[in-house]
Amino acid sequence: MKRSEFIKSSVLLGLGATAANSVFAAGMPAAGRAEKTFNLDYAPHAGMFAAHAGENFIDQIKFMHDQGFRSIEDNGLMKRPVALQEEIGNTLAKLNMTMGVFVVDKGGNGANTLAAGKKEYIDIFLNGCRQAVEVAKRVNAKWATVVPGDFERALPIGIQTGNVIEALRRGAEILEPHGLIMVLEPLSDTPNLFLRHSDQTHLICKGVNSPSCKILYDIYHMQKNEGNLITSMEKCWDEIAYIQIGDNPGRKEPGTGEINYRNVFKYIDSKGFKGVLGMEHGNAMPGKEGELALIKAYREADKFK
Known part of the structure; x- marks a missing residue:
């Protein structure tokens, strides 16, 4: 499952009286009666609770808050209308919630690769960084996902790495004055992707040498690409700024695959991590039951204390 499958548009009316009654009947708290929070700061995404809250993203955010979640993430935020971005930001502020990552639009994904060192690709990326600064202001965001793109196989790997570092340095110069952090995400979607491993990402962050260039450690992708999760996280911990979740196989919620998430969460908590853990996965079952x-x-996996 790729990131694009998580990006959903908000086009329908929100939660009405009938839906609210359904939520209450299903055993969920009524509006304004928030459940207790979690030990760690888990962040759902748009569409994850649409069966209960309806298709309106604002109503979904309110529902998330009622279930004890205190952050969200929204990969497709940059593609949303400005008015909706502002409404999202205002809603989060009123609920004292945090915006997690959004994806930098055209941030070097796919064939538009930073590894090539081509001016036209770098210009697209830098323009995305400038736009990301404005979007971040509307929702008080602190993190934005960047993926360098595919390998440029005509070039030696060292030259590709140098090209990526140089492009990211220029991006960091745009983001750093605004306190916005690009988080680099190694992925498992295809072997054509340049950035695939945590140690490689750690090296690039050291090369960029900016507080605005850190690691997004996606547990699902890293389980697929390298395993040995806690050990690999420990080795690159000093550069990790954001974490995402998904069990493997299937990329669904904790407990549906092979990862011992309670133990992984216990490790993350032991490191004193106070950041956001994005729930970048699908629901194992459909509808309200799912x-x-x-x-x-999440309540079960969060029982590590």
């Missing part, structure tokens, strides 16, 4: 099961899964 949404309730997902919440229960």
Whole structure:
């Protein structure tokens, strides 16, 4: 499952009286009666609770808050209308919630690769960084996902790495004055991707040498690419600024695959991590039943203390 599958548009009316009654009947708290928070700061995304809250993203955010979540993430935020971005920001502020990552638009994804060192690709990336600064202001965001793109196989790997570092340095110069951090995400979607491993990403962050260039450690992708999760996280911990979740196989909620998430969460907590853990995965089951099961899964995995 790729990131694009998580990006959903907000086009329908929100939660009405009938939906609210359904939520209450399903055993969920009524509006304004928030459940207790979690030990760690888990962040759902748009569409994850649409069966309960309706298709309106603002109503979904309110529902997330009622279930005890205190952050969200929204990969497709940059593609949303400015008015909706502002409404999202205002809603988060009123609920004292945090915006997690959004994806820098055209940030070197796919064939538009920073590894090539081509001016036209770098210009697209830098323009995305400038736009990201403005979007971040509307929602008080601190992190933005960047993926360098595919390998440029006509060039030696060292030259590609140098090209990526140089492009990211220029991006960091745009972001740093605004306190916005690009988080580099090694992925497992295809072997054509330049950035695939945590140690490689750690090296690049050291090369960029900026507080605005850190690692997004996606547990699902790293389980697929390298395994040995806690050991690999420990080795690159000093550069990790953001974490994402998804069990493997299947990329669904904790407890649906092979990862011992309670133990992984215990390790993350032991490091004193106070950042956001994005729930970048699908629901194992559809509908309201699946949404309730997902919440229960997080309550169970969060029992590490």
